[in-house]
Amino acid sequence: MTFDIEGGVRRLILILGDQLTAGLGALADIDPQRDHALLAEVMEEASHVPHHPKKIALIFSAMRHFAEILRAQGMQVHYVTLDDPHNSGSLPGELQRWTQQLNPAEVHLTECGDWRLEQSLRHCGVPIHWHQDSRFLCTREAFAAWAQGRKQLRMEFFYREMRRTSGLLLNPDGTPEGGAWNFDADNRKALPKGVHPPAPLRIEPDAITTEVLELVSRRFAHHYGSLDGFDYPVTAEQAERLWQHFLANGLADFGDYQDAMADDEPFLFHSRISAALNIGLLDLRRICAEVEAAYRTGKVPLNAAEGFIRQLIGWREYVRGIYWLRMPEYAEGNRFGNSRALPEFYWTGRTRMNCMRQTIGQTLEHAYAHHIQRLMVTGNFALLAGIAPKATCDWYLAVYMDAFDWVELPNTLGMVMHADGGYLGSKPYCASGQYIKRMSNHCQGCSYKVSESTGESACPFNALYWHFLMRHREPLERNPRMGMVYRNLARMNEARQQALWDWGERLLARLDAGEML
Structure with a gap:
């Protein structure tokens, strides 16, 4: 079956489940009348490891919500559900199937977050126009250039470079705010008695999420983990609510107690935004700017602001750079020759x-x-x-x-x-x-x-x-x-x-x- 579309399909844009961002590279310069988006729930991605049911539900629900947003903006969207009888079970398979049906002039895709998946798409037989993932501050190429000639790639030095590049928490003369780049030594306090973390923000599942929860319960009942009490943000608007809740109630104490642990306190002063950020529902640059603004207006101490920003533009960007610099050999590392099975x-x-x-x-x-x-x-x-x-x-x-x-x-x-x-x-x-x-x-x-x-x-x-x-x-x-x-x-x-x-x-x-x- 092929689609008879007047003027033909200019672009087919494959959007992955961790790329749910309106400003995604592959979505730049789109023509809603002639460009089509493709999103697909596939068993290969949901089960190549036994993903937690809540994780599968988060991604599927967020994908379905994002597809509705694109449709509301006039985009022509093809959405393949997991239960679709024609579902090939893999993203390369779906890309091949829809390319044959739509016969687009071009296929566009933003860089993947998984080497395995990117390799399978690069070798699926469909010519692809690849886009850099602009949601990160440091491109793969820029990290490789920074790493060139260095015997050791220490995060601390990369982090300082990212501070200089972004301008975050710098004095006018380019020196670090507070006279030091890193205040980690101030961020190692145990939780004292009488200090109580804020109540976590709960987001009630809507009709789309409820439908996804039923699907995941039915198809992934054998996976470890509970679906009960699902309350994660699945849209940019919901993720923003979660972020603002943390900014107002958790960030000020995040620095002091970010390493603390306590019985029956799973969240403490942590933001819980990492999943939303990693699937594209929040913007890294704006988050960092708002953290800096909270410090400069006296709402949070420097050790909290610096510690949070370091997690984002330091560790997060650094490990992504290491990953793409060293894969696939990196995944085979086993310095100590360990072979013991994971305990039950x-x-x-x-x-x-x-x-x-x-x-x-x-x-x-x-x-x-x-x-x-x-x-x-x-x-x-x-x-x-x-x-x-x-x-x-x-x-x-x-x-x-x-x-x-x-x-x-x-x-x-x-x-x-x-x-x-x-x-x-x-x-x-x-x-x-x-x-x-x-x-x-x-x-x-x-x-x-x-x-x-x-x-x-x-x-x-x-x-x-x-x-x-x-x-x-x-x-x-x-x-x-x-x-x-x-x-x-x-x-x-x-x-x-x-x-x-x-x-x-x-x-x-x-x-x-x-x-x-």
């Missing part, structure tokens, strides 16, 4: 370790955990236990609402697992249970004792931490940032070291046997 409790939350139970439990409920929970709880355990990097990366990609390959893979493989050998991070982010005790109240309600390192009542993080250091002594002891911990290890007597090694071995054997810790 990562999918169920059934564990005696309260910090893991809290983080995994809220992840299964909300498809959300903040960066320290991901790095220093679930990630730290995976690193210490020697879980295979691919299994760990696939889990993070599956369970988190905001996880797309460009941002998830470098953060997990590089930052969490140190599987890239230090290309992204200068040291492994490993810690014993003492770090979790310092930054949370999780240890108070735990079956294990954080003050003990060996024996049935001891916190598993403690022995696994020292076991990790001992089994990887040769590559890590020479690292200048690891010198102190290895000096502490050397001060332990031989009997103590042997006891920690033996108990670590016993814990790992239990993991291998599928026993619950």
Whole structure:
């Protein structure tokens, strides 16, 4: 079947589920009368890892809402639902099918956020006009140019360059506001008693979202995670409400408590905008400008404004640059040769370790955990236990609402697992249970004792931490940032070291046997 359209179709524009932005590169200079948009819900993208049902629902609902917005603007939109009997099941398949039906003069597409998907589209047999993703401050080419000739690509130096380029939080003479580029040392406070985070903004599902929730419940019932209480923004207007709620109620305390964790407090002073930002419902430049304005008008302290901006134009842009610079080889990194399977409790939350139970439990409920929970709880355990990097990366990609390959893979493989050998991070982010005790109240309600390192009542993080250091002594002891911990290890007597090694071995054997810790 072909479409008989007077004058013919000038452009067919494929819009992906994480490209729901009116100013998208591929949507520039459109002719609503002759240009057609294509959006497709396909099983390949929804199931190449077992994505959290809330994540699938977010993307499908946001896609359907965006299609309606385009139609309201006069755009001719072809929307393929998951249940469409003609659905080919893949985005290359849908692009081929609709190209044959419409016979457009040109096909346009904005850069993908997933190397796997972009390669499949580049080799699907359809000539494509590719557009840069202008939603980011740093293009792939600009990052590659910055990286050229550098032995180490440290985020801090990239971040300073981004500050200079954007002009954010700079004095008139180009020096950083407050006399320093980074106020991270001020952003490591545990949550004190009597300090209460703001109530999260709840967005009720409309008719479109309700229909999507029913679809996801029916088609993805076997995926881990709950659909109950879905309240995420699925339009730019809803995302703006969520952003303004944080700006008014959370940003001022974000700096102090961004690393804090607490029982039954999944959100604390975090914005929850990362998923909306990553699928295109919010504009990065405007968000950063409003954060700077809040600081300059005295509404928020500098450590909060700088810390938030650093997450966006520092880490977020940096890991995207690393991803496109190093793929596909980067995904195969396994510096420590880890091969252990991911424990079942990562999918169920059934564990005696309260910090893991809290983080995994809220992840299964909300498809959300903040960066320290991901790095220093679930990630730290995976690193210490020697879980295979691919299994760990696939889990993070599956369970988190905001996880797309460009941002998830470098953060997990590089930052969490140190599987890239230090290309992204200068040291492994490993810690014993003492770090979790310092930054949370999780240890108070735990079956294990954080003050003990060996024996049935001891916190598993403690022995696994020292076991990790001992089994990887040769590559890590020479690292200048690891010198102190290895000096502490050397001060332990031989009997103590042997006891920690033996108990670590016993814990790992239990993991291998599928026993619950």
